[in-house]
Amino acid sequence: MEQQVQVLPDEGGVRVIVCGGEFDQDTLGPLREACAAAADDPGVRRIVLDVAKVTFVDSSMLNQMLLVRRTGRLVLAGPLPHQLDRLLDLTAARDLFATVEGIDAARTL
Template sequence: MEQQVDVLPDEDGVRVIACTGEFDQDILGPLKAACTAATDDPGVRRIVLDVTQVAFADSSMLNLMLRLRATDRLVLAGPLPAQLARLLDVTSARTLFLTAEGIEAARVL
């Protein structure tokens, strides 16, 4: 599955970053750039990371998600794909993330 990172137009201070495909340390650049732009923008009060189409994620993506979580602005839009859910479960990190069912639900959390 081809990797794609789409940044949707901000609505009411919420930035949605939609992730599709595989994310590992070698190809994390576009996602990292989108996340950095979101955290650096003072007008963004919430960052919604749409992970429903993530086919693979390794510890480098988890590390990026943890750094986003530290901003207190991150919400994951699910449902979580099986592989990402397993990564979060194996690392005992699932409970660290606020997760909503879908983008619209994540926007209002």
């Protein structure tokens, strides 16, 4: 699957960034830019990363998620793919992230 980063129109101060494909040090640029724009926008009260279609992640993706988490506005929308689920377990980072099933649940938190 080709990498995809799509920013959906904001609804009620919630910005959804849909991620698909592989995310590593070499391919993280579009996601990094979308996350920075969301974090810098004072009208965005919640940043949702839809990770359901992610096929590969490494520590650079985890680092990006941790940076966005520092805003206090990050929610992961799943279901979490196996690769990300395993990375969160291996790094003991699972409890750091609010995770819900699907974009609709993330919007209504």
